[in-house]
Amino acid sequence: MKNSVWKFVIRTSQILFAAIVLMQSTACRTLSGRDKAVVDSFRGKTIYSKSGMHGEMKGDTVVIQSTGYIGLPIFYPPNTPFKLVDANSKVVILKRGNEMIQLRFVRRHSMMSLGDFLKSEFSNKEVTIGNNFSELEKKNIKSGTVETGMRKQAVLMAIGQPPRSLNESTNGDSMVYAKSRVNNVELRFDRNRLVEIID
Helix, strand or coil, rough: CCCHHHHHHHHHHHHHHHHHHHHHHHCCCCCCHHHHHHHHHHHEEEEEEECCCEEEEEECEEEECCCCCCEEEEEEEECCCCEEEEEECCCEEEEEEEEEEEEECCCCHCCCCCCHHHHHHEEEECCCCCCCCCCCHHHHHHHCCCCCCCEEHHHHHHCCCCCCCCCCCCCCCCEEEEEECCEEEEEEEEEEEEEEEEC
């Protein structure tokens, strides 16, 4: 009898602890007014990626990091249509057909609000990939890769913005991207053309 009472007390304590942690984490993740307005403007609508996005499978869900890990195996090219299902300050839930996608937002890497990040990465309209891109650039934009000879504009469209935590700006002659959680790659430019990839 004592054993079953003790087990009940322990299990009840575990459930209460889990409920408190969940309430605290949800409270910390609510959206600010500006972020909520952006999320609400995108919620339930078709939105298009402005640049390439890389992700990976975690269980049944594709996970994309706002850090923009360019070494991950799943790739969504610019103009991929998504529906924004829901969001809090750390996670945006997207849907593409029957596929669920979790965009994990890490503010310290993007150094902007969630609303500003969403506006920089998505649009209500398709972006134009015009004739001003060379065949080399179009091929890499479509596959989410980069090669020397590409202009910076094409690199940004192919693999997205580099994390601001690794770059003061994208205006200089060098940009650092995160390939994974532990590896970075530096792209060096000369007169706006990619001339060196330091892996």
